Amino acid sequence: MGQRRAAAERLRSAEFAAFAAGAAGRLLHAATLLTGDPAAADALLCAALSRTYADWYRMRGEDPYAYTRADLVRRYAHRPWWHRPGDGVLARLTPQERLVVVLRLFEGVAEEQTAAQLGLPADRVRAICLRATTTLRSRPTAGGGVLAPPGQPQAR
Incomplete structure (x- = not known):
């Protein structure tokens, strides 16, 4: 049982790493456009990606990019401290x-x-x-x- 779980965790980590490598740049750009602040955009994206990783098994069949983007939008909309427009x-x-x-x-x-x-x-x-x-x-x-x-x- 322990080996099966460890193999499943390695698979999840590899799948998520591949997703994040391909999608993180575009998601970071969207987060930066929303917040206007690179530091806040990093924090926003990190929180959204953390949620996606935690829900990776439960979202089978869903588009992970759309899932992460939706979480990013939800977090931005409900956290007023990210509403600091830059220049x-x-x-x-x-x-x-x-x-x-x-x-x-x-x-x-x-x-x-x-x-x-x-x-x-x-x-x-x-x-x-x-x-x-x-x-x-x-x-x-x-x-x-x-x-x-x-x-x-x-x-x-």
């Missing part, structure tokens, strides 16, 4: 707008999935995303102009 482009957005923008635009999560993950109606997610993208496009650039939609000249 990045997303600094002007509220925490909820950041969540929607990162999930919808960076991660490519469908509107309905984003709504379900955040506990919001799909039309509310659509409105938040529209408001956030409008805010991001109206942000003054370093040259004093305003960011314009792709393919259009910048306003001066």
